[in-house]
Amino acid sequence: MQTDREFLYGTNITVDDDWRPNSTTVPTQDGHFTPWFFIRAILGPSVLLVTLIGNLLVIYVFATTRKLRTYTNYYLVGLAVADLVSGGITPALENVSWMLEMWPFGEAVCTINVYINHLFIHATFLMTLTICVDRYRALTRPLRHLREKTIKHALWMISFSYVIPFVIWTPLVIILPYSGVTERVLPPECNGSYGHHFPLLVFAIAVMSWIPMLATITLYIFVFRAVLRGSRNEDRKTRDLCRVSMNTVEGRALREARQIKNDSSWENEDRSNEDQEAAQSSTDDPRQKQITTKIPTMLSTLMCGIENRGYQSNEQENGTELREVIQTIDREVINPDQPAYKSHRRSFGRRLASLRATRTLTYILVVMVVSALPWSIIAFLAVVSPHSTPEVDIFRTMSWLVHLSSAANPFCYAASNPRFKRAFLHVLCCGRRGR
Known part of the structure; x- marks a missing residue:
């Protein structure tokens, strides 16, 4: 068969x-298809x-x-x-x-x-x-x-x-x-x-x-x-990198904000005797309190990107310095010219190519x-x-x-x-x- x-x-x-x-x-002989x-x-x-x-x-x-x-x-x-x-x-x-x-x-x-x-x-x-x-x-x-x-x-x-x-x-x-x-x-x-x-x-x-x-x-x-x-x-x-980066930002922000507060305190001590009473009375003013409370304000801005509307009146006094601190920290943490950032980009590119x-x-x-x-x-x-x-x-x-x-x-x-x-x-x- x-x-x-x-x-x-x-x-x-x-x-x-x-x-x-x-x-x-x-x-085939029958031509059947x-x-x-x-x-x-x-x-x-x-x-x-x-x-x-x-x-x-x-x-x-x-x-x-x-x-x-x-x-x-x-x-x-x-x-x-x-x-x-x-x-x-x-x-x-x-x-x-x-x-x-x-x-x-x-x-x-x-x-x-x-x-x-x-x-x-x-x-x-x-x-x-x-x-x-x-x-x-x-x-x-x-x-x-x-x-x-x-x-x-x-x-x-x-x-x-x-x-x-x-x-x-x-x-x-x-x-x-x-x-x-x-x-x-x-x-x-x-x-x-x-x-x-x-x-x-x-x-x-x-x-x-x-x-x-x-x-x-x-x-x-x-x-x-x-x-x-x-x-x-x-x-x-x-996750570990994000945790380390945020800790770095928070620590730097606290140090810089404390320095701004100290500088303001030295300026208050150098005032003349006739202005001491006015300076003393001004401590009860909300603007002076804002120097102390500027630390959590700046951190909330860094962490969440939300502007604190309650302290807009103090921008001319210390807001410029704080913005410079924030910009400096941003440049140091996320700087395209930094070796760590370039290494991260290369690693990400290799991983993306590997996944493709x-x-x-x-x-x-x-x-x-x-x-x-x-x-x-x-x-x-x-x-x-x-x-x-x-x-x-x-x-x-x-x-x-x-x-x-x-x-x-x-x-x-x-x-x-x-x-x-x-x-x-x-x-x-x-x-x-x-x-």
Whole structure:
């Protein structure tokens, strides 16, 4: 008994019970078109166009917008290149093959298309894993990550996401069939010859999706826990900093206000003898009392920013000096030129960039899991129990669904990074780009 199954992104194989399958991609004889055919015929070109435009736009704005050429965005461009090829170029030939139910382009084009498709789809999984590794290191080893946060290091990490697929799929798709180890697949069929051999098929499914996806999900759990732990620590530091700052302001205000009161007392003592009686009687005047009560008035102004209307009549006497004290304290506590303030701004900027990168990773990971998990489960079931897998059209649709992540990722960049969003809108609206 034989059943048609499509295993790895366009690989149709006929599996018998002893796992010695024969490829089949022959046209149907009755010319019947299933609903899955019409769904893909409509959605296929649309998704293909969105993928091409979206990922080309990512690469273009990165190359032309200086502010986008950051360490983190190099990883996103590396992923965009893989998405552009795997989701915007190779699926075009697969759509034609599926509609014709045969491969019309010859053996050489088939081999190249299968090889490039596998290489860049695998690269999308590994690029997501690489981004997750970078986020994990940034959150758990921030000092070391900061030292290594260079463009050279980013390119070095990205290269692994392309070298590993090259090492894996070059033998499986090109060397083994053309050296006679596995049988060559000839038109009108087009698929990877490794799918005809059970051990190679299991290996291909594992390294293509399951291993990178499980590793990324596991590592992301640690990233998420590190983000929560860092948020709690940051809130605690902020509260401590505010407490210290307010204590500093209050202490300085008390000292300065006491000095003003003492200065006023010395002036009263230096008055002439004939004015002493008038000076003595003036102590009962509300204006003199205001010198003593000016301390809580000034503190309330500093702490709450509320003007005390009950002491406006004394502004000409001591209000000018107190305002100068307040302004001096404000300049010393919140001074953009102070090293502490600059350090705080740099720390805040790094934290904001880290949160944006983590949010981008979250969107990318969710899209990857949603698009790739259905195919991964069905492919695993096809290996374990070939007779329990769904129909071929459903399997083809699940394999096509994997490419949707390539179309969705540019939207993830725009949703998580305002700079990408502004750059996209400037280009799409034919506006001027911020450089």
